[in-house]
Amino acid sequence: MRDSWEIRLGGSGGQGLITGGIILAEAAILEGKQAVQSQSYGPESRGGSSKAEVIISKESIDYMKVRAADLLLVMSPEAAKKYVDDVKEEGIIILDSTYVKDCEPKKGKVYKVDISRIARQDVGREVVANIVALGVIVGLTGVVSREALEKAILARVPKGTEEMNKKALAAGFQAIKSAVSAA
Amino acid sequence: MNVTSINARLMQGNQACAEGAIYAGARFYAGYPITPSTEIAEVLAERLPQVGGKFIQMEDEIASMAAIVGASLTGAKSMTATSGPGFSLKQENLGYAVLSEVPCVVVNVQRLGPSTGGPTAPSQGDIMQARWGTHGDHPIIAVSPSSVQECFELTVKAFNLSERFRIPVLMMLDEVIGHMRERIVIPAPGELDIFERKTPEVAPSQYVPYEPQDDSLVPPMANFGEGYRYHVTGLLHDDTGFPSNSPAVMGAHQDRLHEKIRRGLNEIIMVEEAETEDADVLLVAFGCMARSAARAVKEARAKGQKVGMLRLITIWPFPEEALRQLAEKVKAIIVPEMNLGQVVDVVKSAVEGKVPVYGICQADGEIIPPERILEKIEEVL
Numbered sequence: 362m363r364d365s366w367e368i369r370l371g372g373s374g375g376q377g378l379i380t381g382g383i384i385l386a387e388a389a390i391l392e393g394k395q396a397v398q399s400q401s402y403g404p405e406s407r408g409g410s411s412k413a414e415v416i417i418s419k420e421s422i423d424y425m426k427v428r429a430a431d432l433l434l435v436m437s438p439e440a441a442k443k444y445v446d447d448v449k450e451e452g453i454i455i456l457d458s459t460y461v462k463d464c465e466p467k468k469g470k471v472y473k474v475d476i477s478r479i480a481r482q483d484v485g486r487e488v489v490a491n492i493v494a495l496g497v498i499v500g501l502t503g504v505v506s507r508e509a510l511e512k513a514i515l516a517r518v519p520k521g522t523e524e525m526n527k528k529a530l531a532a533g534f535q536a537i538k539s540a541v542s543a544a
Numbered sequence: 545m546n547v548t549s550i551n552a553r554l555m556q557g558n559q560a561c562a563e564g565a566i567y568a569g570a571r572f573y574a575g576y577p578i579t580p581s582t583e584i585a586e587v588l589a590e591r592l593p594q595v596g597g598k599f600i601q602m603e604d605e606i607a608s609m610a611a612i613v614g615a616s617l618t619g620a621k622s623m624t625a626t627s628g629p630g631f632s633l634k635q636e637n638l639g640y641a642v643l644s645e646v647p648c649v650v651v652n653v654q655r656l657g658p659s660t661g662g663p664t665a666p667s668q669g670d671i672m673q674a675r676w677g678t679h680g681d682h683p684i685i686a687v688s689p690s691s692v693q694e695c696f697e698l699t700v701k702a703f704n705l706s707e708r709f710r711i712p713v714l715m716m717l718d719e720v721i722g723h724m725r726e727r728i729v730i731p732a733p734g735e736l737d738i739f740e741r742k743t744p745e746v747a748p749s750q751y752v753p754y755e756p757q758d759d760s761l762v763p764p765m766a767n768f769g770e771g772y773r774y775h776v777t778g779l780l781h782d783d784t785g786f787p788s789n790s791p792a793v794m795g796a797h798q799d800r801l802h803e804k805i806r807r808g809l810n811e812i813i814m815v816e817e818a819e820t821e822d823a824d825v826l827l828v829a830f831g832c833m834a835r836s837a838a839r840a841v842k843e844a845r846a847k848g849q850k851v852g853m854l855r856l857i858t859i860w861p862f863p864e865e866a867l868r869q870l871a872e873k874v875k876a877i878i879v880p881e882m883n884l885g886q887v888v889d890v891v892k893s894a895v896e897g898k899v900p901v902y903g904i905c906q907a908d909g910e911i912i913p914p915e916r917i918l919e920k921i922e923e924v925l
Contacts (some may be wrong), residue, residue: 385723387554390727396554399724401664424839424914425724425832 366504367427369447370494371440372457374411376477377491378436380517382413384495388494388505388513389417397425411441417504432502433469433538434544435461436476455497457490472501472544474536489529492518496533501541507534555728557721558583558625561651561870562591563730564699565623569738570649571597572620574611576604579663580719581653584625591910593788599882605630609637610650616641617776619741619767621703625651628670629660631677638712639678640778642801645710645754645763647741650701652714653722654831656909665909666719668831668882674714675860680799683805685812686714686860690834692726697736698857700815704739709808710762716859718882720832720911741765748772754797755783761804805861814857815866819845823852826874828867828891830856832911833880840917859887864894871895876924880904880912900924 368385370378379400386396400413414427429449435441436457441464448454451481452469457478480490492514499510511530518526555563562584565573573588585601592599598615602608606628610621615871626634627858631652641648654670656662670677674686685705689698695717702713744751753774756763763783766772779787780794788794805812819841820826829837834855844851854870856863877899879888888903895901904920908911 383554386725390552390554393552395727397724397726399552399720422726423835423842425720425726425835426911426913428913428915 363431364420366416366431366502367429368413368415368417368432368434368498368504369427369430369444370413370434372411372436373439374409376411376436377488378411379413381491381495382435382444384413384429384510384513384517385415385498385505386417387517389415391509391512392505394419394505395422397422399425409436410437410443412440412444416527432498432504434498435464436490436494438464453501455501457494469533472497472537472540474540476533476536483532484525486525489526492526492529493533493536496513496530497537500534500537527534546893551732552727552729554725555692556583556723556725557689557692557717558653559587560692560695560728561699561715561717561722562587563623563715565649565703566591566595567696567731567733567736568621568700568703569740569821570621570623570703571595572612572615572622573597574600574602574608574615574622574623575624575626576602576608576626578605578630579792580655580666580722581625581627581651581717583722584651584653588623590811598794603775605633606637609650613637613641613644613646616646616648617768619769621647621707623649623651625653627653627663628657631673635673635678639682640681642678642682642684643714643778644776645765645781645801646712646776647706647710647765648712649699649706650712650714651699651717653717653719655719655902656907662909664719665912666832666882667907667909668716668718668833669697669886669907670693670716671859671881671886675714681802683711684714684860685709685711685805685858686716687814687858688716688831688856689721689829690855690857691721692724694857695721696728696730700736700738704737705812708739708811709804710741710765711805714860716831716832743767744772752783754781756800756804760807761800800868809861812858812861813863813866815863816855816857817870818853818855820852820854820870820873822850823870823873824850824875825852825924826851826870826877827851827880827917828856828877828887829853829881829922830859830887833882836912836914837880837917839914840921843914843918849921849925856887862890862894862898867891867894871899874899878903878904878917878920878924880920881916883907884911
C-alpha cells in the first residue's frame with residue numbers, strides 16, 4: 362500500500378466526477394488521512410470537459426495538483442486523449458469502456474470496465490456511474506477502506522437514494538473483481 | 545471514525561473563509577456574487593441568519609462595499625467578497641473606509657484579469673491593486689492564505705486586525721485556494737482570540753470621535769444607534785470629524801493614518817520560514833504558489849540543494865524587515881508568482897541590490913508547477 366496517491370478523474374460535466382472526487386477525499390479524512398481535492402472546469406458545466414483531482418496521503422500535502430497520476434479514471438474519449446499520457450510508469454488506468462473505445466495507453470496498467478453501462482442497466486440509472494466508478498477504484502487499490510467510502514457516499518447523496526447508491530457501490534466492487542480475475 | 549468527535553472535515557477554501565467570518569463575530573455581509581468567490585456569499589446567506597446576522601445581495605459591487613461600511617458604523621463586524629472586476633468597482637468606497645477609519649473585511653478571490661479576463665482561472669494579479677487600487681497615499685492591510693485551514697484562521701485574524709486598527713483588511717485568496725477542498729479542523733469556541741473594537745468611555749456629549757486616547761493612535765469608535773453622534777466623511781478632517789482645508793490638519797490626519805499602522809507592524813506582519821537556516825537560495829511565495837514552492841523546497845533538498853522559503857502571509861504592509869534579514873544570508877532569491885511581476889519588484893526594492901532577485905512570472909490561468917521552480921533553482925545555483 363503506497364503512502365500517497367495522486368488520483369485524476371476525467372470525463373464530461375454531468376458525470377459526477379467532481380462529486381466523486383469529493384466523496385473519495387471525505388472517505389480519506391474519515392480514516393484520519395490527509396486529502397486535497399481540486400478541480401477544473403469550463404464556464405459550462407453539463408457536457409463540457411470536467412476534471413477532478415484528489416491527493417490522499419498519510420503525510421501533509423504541499424502541492425495540491427496532480428502531476429503524473431498514480432491512478433487515472435477516464436469516462437469520456439476526450440478525457441482519455443487528454444490525460445492518458447500523464448500517468449506514472451507503474452500507474453493504473455481505468456477506462457470506462459462504455460464510452461472510451463480504441464484507447465491503448467502506452468504506459469500504466471490498464472483496466473477496462475463498462476462503468477456507465479453497469480450503472481444504467483444493472484443498477485438502473487446512469488447518474489450513479491460515479492459511484493460505480495468509486496467502487497471500481499477502491500476495489501482495485503484499497504486507497505481507502507470500503508467502510509469509509511460507503512460512509513462518505515451515504516453522507517453526501519440525496520435522501521431516498523441510499524439503497525441505489527449502495528447497489529452502485531457493490532456493482533463497482535463486483536465489476537473490478539471480475540475484470541481482475543479475467544485479466 | 546466519527547467526524548464530529550475530532551472536528552476534522554473536508555472543506556472548501558471559500559467555505560472556510562465564510563465560517564471563519566462567523567467565528568470572528570461577523571454579523572453583516574453585503575455582496576454581489578462573482579466567480580470564483582460565489583461560495584462565500586452562498587454559505588453566508590445560509591449561516592448569517594442562523595446566528596442573528598444579516599445577509600444582503602446588493603444591486604452591484606459598489607453598493608455592496610458601501611453597505612458594509614454603513615453596517616460597520618453601527619457596530620456590526622462586516623464583510624464582502626468579490627473577484628477582480630468587482631474589486632475594481634469597490635476601490636472608491638474602500639478608500640472611504642480607510643480615511644473614515646471604518647473596520648471591514650474585503651475578500652478578493654483572485655481570477656485571471658484584466659477586465660472580465662478568465663472567470664474560472666486562478667491568478668495572483670491583484671496584488672498591486674490591493675496596495676494602490678484606491679487613490680491617494682493610504683495605508684492598507686492585505687493578507688493571503690495558503691491552505692483551507694488558514695482561510696479560516698486568517699479570516700478571524702483579518703477581522704481582529706481590522707477592528708484593532710480601524711482599517712479595511714483585504715483577504716487575498718486565489719481561485720486555487722478558494723475552490724480546493726482539504727482537511728480542516730474547526731477551532732473550538734474560545735480557541736482563537738477575538739478582538740472587539742474599542743468604544744468610547746466618555747458620555748456622548750464629551751465624545752471627540754477621531755481623538756486618539758492612547759499611543760496606538762487608534763481612536764475609540766462609537767456605534768451609531770447607541771446615542772453617540774458624529775460626522776463621517778471622506779474629506780480629510782480634524783478630530784471632531786469635520787472637514788478642514790488647513791494643511792496642518794490635513795497633514796496631521798494623513799500622518800496619523802499611516803503612523804497607527806506603523807506602530808502596529810509587530811501585530812500585522814505575519815510570515816513563515818521553512819528551511820532557511822542554511823539556505824543558499826530563498827523562495828519568496830504566497831497564496832497557492834507557496835504550496836508549489838514548498839514542494840520545490842522538498843525536492844531540491846532531496847537533491848542536496850540548499851533551498852528555503854519565506855512565505856508571505858501578510859503582503860501589505862510588505863514584510864521588508866524579515867526579507868532583509870534573510871537577504872544577508874542567501875546567494876539568490878526567486879519569486880514565483882501568478883502575475884507578470886508584482887511582488888518581485890517589491891522584493892528587489894527591499895533587498896536593495898544585496899543579492900540577485902529572479903521572478904518566475906506567469907499569467908495564463910495555470911498554477912506554476914514545482915518543476916519550473918526547480919529549473920530556475922538549477923539555473924541560479
